[in-house]
Amino acid sequence: MARYSNKNRYLNRLRLGKAGLLGLLGMLSGAANAAWQLNLQEPVTATARRVYDLHTLLTVVIVVIFVGVFAVVTYSLIFHRKSRGHKPADFHDNTTVELAWTIVPALILIAIAFPATSALVNMRDTSQPDLTIKVTGYQWKWGYEYLTGDAAGVKYMSVLATPRDQIENKAPKGEHYLLEVDRPLVVPVGKKVRILTTATDVIHNWSVPAFAVKTDAVPGFLRDTWFRADKEGTYRGQCSELCGKDHGFMPVVVEVVSDEKYAAWVAEQKQQMASAADDPNKVWKLDELLARGEKVYAANCASCHQANGQGLPPVFPALDGSKIVKGPKEGHLDIVINGKPGTAMAAFGAQLSDTDIAAVVAYERNAWTNKLGEVIQPAEVKARRGK
Amino acid sequence: MQATHTAGHAGDHHHDDHAHYPSGWKRWVTTTNHKDIGSMYLWFSFVMFLVGGAMSLIIRAELFSPGLQYVSPEFYNQMLTLHALIMVFGAIMPAFVGFANWMIPMMIGASDMAFARMNNWSFWLLPPAAILLTVSIFVPGGAAGTGWTLYPPLSVQMGIGMDMTIFAVHILGMSSIMGSINIVTTILNLRTPGMTLMKMPLFCWTWLVTGFLLIASMPILAGAVTMLLTDRHFGTTFFNAAGGGDPVLFQHIFWFFGHPEVYIIALPAFGVVSHVIPAFSRKHLFGYTSMVYAIAAIGLISFFVWAHHMYVTGIPLTGQLYFMYATMLIAVPTGVKVFNWVTTMWRGSLTFETPMLFALGFLVLFTIGGLTGLVLAMTAVDIQLQDTYYVVAHFHYVMVAGALFSAYSGLYFWLPKWTGHMYNEGLGKLHFWLSIIFFNIAFFPQHFLGLAGMPRRIPDYSQQFADFNVVSSVGAFGFGLSQLLVLIVVFQAVKGGAKADSRPWDGAHGLEWTVPSPAPYHTFEDPPAFDAAEAHA
Numbered sequence: 001m002a003r004y005s006n007k008n009r010y011l012n013r014l015r016l017g018k019a020g021l022l023g024l025l026g027m028l029s030g031a032a033n034a035a036w037q038l039n040l041q042e043p044v045t046a047t048a049r050r051v052y053d054l055h056t057l058l059t060v061v062i063v064v065i066f067v068g069v070f071a072v073v074t075y076s077l078i079f080h081r082k083s084r085g086h087k088p089a090d091f092h093d094n095t096t097v098e099l100a101w102t103i104v105p106a107l108i109l110i111a112i113a114f115p116a117t118s119a120l121v122n123m124r125d126t127s128q129p130d131l132t133i134k135v136t137g138y139q140w141k142w143g144y145e146y147l148t149g150d151a152a153g154v155k156y157m158s159v160l161a162t163p164r165d166q167i168e169n170k171a172p173k174g175e176h177y178l179l180e181v182d183r184p185l186v187v188p189v190g191k192k193v194r195i196l197t198t199a200t201d202v203i204h205n206w207s208v209p210a211f212a213v214k215t216d217a218v219p220g221f222l223r224d225t226w227f228r229a230d231k232e233g234t235y236r237g238q239c240s241e242l243c244g245k246d247h248g249f250m251p252v253v254v255e256v257v258s259d260e261k262y263a264a265w266v267a268e269q270k271q272q273m274a275s276a277a278d279d280p281n282k283v284w285k286l287d288e289l290l291a292r293g294e295k296v297y298a299a300n301c302a303s304c305h306q307a308n309g310q311g312l313p314p315v316f317p318a319l320d321g322s323k324i325v326k327g328p329k330e331g332h333l334d335i336v337i338n339g340k341p342g343t344a345m346a347a348f349g350a351q352l353s354d355t356d357i358a359a360v361v362a363y364e365r366n367a368w369t370n371k372l373g374e375v376i377q378p379a380e381v382k383a384r385r386g387k
Numbered sequence: 388m389q390a391t392h393t394a395g396h397a398g399d400h401h402h403d404d405h406a407h408y409p410s411g412w413k414r415w416v417t418t419t420n421h422k423d424i425g426s427m428y429l430w431f432s433f434v435m436f437l438v439g440g441a442m443s444l445i446i447r448a449e450l451f452s453p454g455l456q457y458v459s460p461e462f463y464n465q466m467l468t469l470h471a472l473i474m475v476f477g478a479i480m481p482a483f484v485g486f487a488n489w490m491i492p493m494m495i496g497a498s499d500m501a502f503a504r505m506n507n508w509s510f511w512l513l514p515p516a517a518i519l520l521t522v523s524i525f526v527p528g529g530a531a532g533t534g535w536t537l538y539p540p541l542s543v544q545m546g547i548g549m550d551m552t553i554f555a556v557h558i559l560g561m562s563s564i565m566g567s568i569n570i571v572t573t574i575l576n577l578r579t580p581g582m583t584l585m586k587m588p589l590f591c592w593t594w595l596v597t598g599f600l601l602i603a604s605m606p607i608l609a610g611a612v613t614m615l616l617t618d619r620h621f622g623t624t625f626f627n628a629a630g631g632g633d634p635v636l637f638q639h640i641f642w643f644f645g646h647p648e649v650y651i652i653a654l655p656a657f658g659v660v661s662h663v664i665p666a667f668s669r670k671h672l673f674g675y676t677s678m679v680y681a682i683a684a685i686g687l688i689s690f691f692v693w694a695h696h697m698y699v700t701g702i703p704l705t706g707q708l709y710f711m712y713a714t715m716l717i718a719v720p721t722g723v724k725v726f727n728w729v730t731t732m733w734r735g736s737l738t739f740e741t742p743m744l745f746a747l748g749f750l751v752l753f754t755i756g757g758l759t760g761l762v763l764a765m766t767a768v769d770i771q772l773q774d775t776y777y778v779v780a781h782f783h784y785v786m787v788a789g790a791l792f793s794a795y796s797g798l799y800f801w802l803p804k805w806t807g808h809m810y811n812e813g814l815g816k817l818h819f820w821l822s823i824i825f826f827n828i829a830f831f832p833q834h835f836l837g838l839a840g841m842p843r844r845i846p847d848y849s850q851q852f853a854d855f856n857v858v859s860s861v862g863a864f865g866f867g868l869s870q871l872l873v874l875i876v877v878f879q880a881v882k883g884g885a886k887a888d889s890r891p892w893d894g895a896h897g898l899e900w901t902v903p904s905p906a907p908y909h910t911f912e913d914p915p916a917f918d919a920a921e922a923h924a
Contacts, residue, residue: 037835039835040840050767054768058762065758069725076737077737080733080736088734088736092674093673093675101723102719102723105719113715116766117708120766203540213770214773216699216700216701220627220634221635238840240774242538242541245460246460248460314528315461315529
């Protein structure tokens, strides 16, 4: 989406005069992808192209109506003013005119309804997909799980990759500021991809403008949508339903790749999954746990409880010196596994492995001033699940 | 209600010159006079307008450039929520109730509102609600950060600020329901003999329909937030799938209220403009009857289009199609209204005093907002634009340029009647030109931001949105500061200035212009004679 650079920006400024005129008429192609972009993003699916064309048609229609109506108004404003000595006529109520301005707009609307209907019917046809991916919204990241196809079983989280320093203006902002993730969704080009959306906490919305895809992720329910991208590339969108504090910081990134690259990616994922699977019976040492726990904490906990463990009270409590963290480990494990209903504290039991939970709980109990020196083993986590 | 005196003698009635009311603050707390209460509504709404406006400037300051500069994301969410709630419930709605209080009895020749004591109570409910809303910023956890739509489950996660918001909404709803019962009863029962419904001023018609919309929709909002309250505290699961509920149910209930609410705000605005445009065109309104039918049609259809706010929630295809067609239908009566105003000006004898300028500003900008509404009605296109800045631009064109400009039009139109002085025309015109220029600088670029894909309700954005956001923020600050001019204009007119005639605008018609300026404390203690030729028809 954003091929953004200073040079590019300068050129776009030069083009602005012409582009502004064309853009108002909805005629501008999706070329202006950087700053001062005036139109929808360049479509890369047939559906998005239909939406693009429908929007162009509508924009032309409303501009013509607007110009027509206000041409009449402008004429009145110039020629029917008292200062030119214009005497008021006294006419009112004319059935013919009134019928005409009721029926003509109705006919225009009926004419527009045809392309609008067919574009929509096509959009909602999720039948016969080549592969199906479940997308889960979390506060504030996306979870992807491949349900069918070669990659069936591949499952991972996709988190904002923009460093905190850039957001806080302590470092220069990168090219894809706020639109970059650690692990994008990878799909093959030219295949019909069906997306099932759901969420665990609040309503999110999975949206990729270049595909004309935008669907709510509703906790406890499944929704679906689809796309068939016909060009390889990286496409970026954002969560489009207010979901709390970091709503602006959970982008969607989709990488569309060739069949060969997709096959290679799938093989790599499967291999990683096999090797990364932790031995559930391994007995961990404290320093190993803490090293791993710090990473898990940074990815899952730090956005609310903060890297320094101070939280953002009273909504997001401090963990440093917390009663629960310094109390019995069972209580601590329970809240991490089951979450706290009615708050943003998610049930991480569903998101993290036993080893990750053991690591993060051990980390929290030993970080900052909480020097409890306790080791927690994955087996203990397994024992607490479901309690 | 007996017409023992003719209109010509009404001024001789000795009660008119003796207003019996306590002085000082007691006058305002105990008053049952529609003019006092109307003034209080208007002042209240202006104060809330400034509070809500300040919040929007915090938002625009944060959005001036990418990165987090001034506020945290949590506080940003609270600001956008309170900005909307305060502007909708605290500023725009009370402003038009203020106009209704001041003008409806004078327009229909009634001595006061039908339920004068209830009128006092409906006003005095507002300040506690406003206090609950604004003070919620300072409680632990802050104000609700859910957007004014209060969608669960996010609203279930909020702190005590959410409960304060819920109670504020309850109180505001009660106030609105009482106010609208009062207005409807006044219009239906207290018209002067001879003023049939189809001869009554159009502003009364818009309020009659608005009153019914309020009575029908406010209890629904109250129900929705009550269910939210019990979900939060009493273990119900209306909106929680784990207990058999559905988060989307809330959205259906909310928007069943929320869409009529749009017209609750827009219809009285249409009413004001339908008085101002004929007055400064020196012509009768072109199609009074078709205007009345259009108002009624808009009011009715507004109850059948709610899910066009929910195209991306996963409602079925047939639902999307139905709501798309129904929404398109609203364009027809709305078009009828615009064409009527245009034809009213045609071959008139136009002058451009401040009320007319604001009415014209309303006409241009409201039409833009209405036309982008047509674009958004198309489900397939809306899926690209839902929850982007295109929607933000659209509803600000309808709400600010529609309702606020119309309110200013009415303010300048009736200010001479209220204060007895002409306002400063130069300052009024300056206020108009600054407002319309800065408004467009602030909001027109947001169409482009939305098309390019910038989501709404985000405190920070990627860099390709930076340029238009700078423009928009500059416009917003210019617009905000220009609004202080109106305060100067009103204070000047209250304190002094050229004496206003009973009919300061030569093209204005109606009973309100037959009483002196300023309007005496009590008007039309006896029903005035009604000259049907003076009616708007």
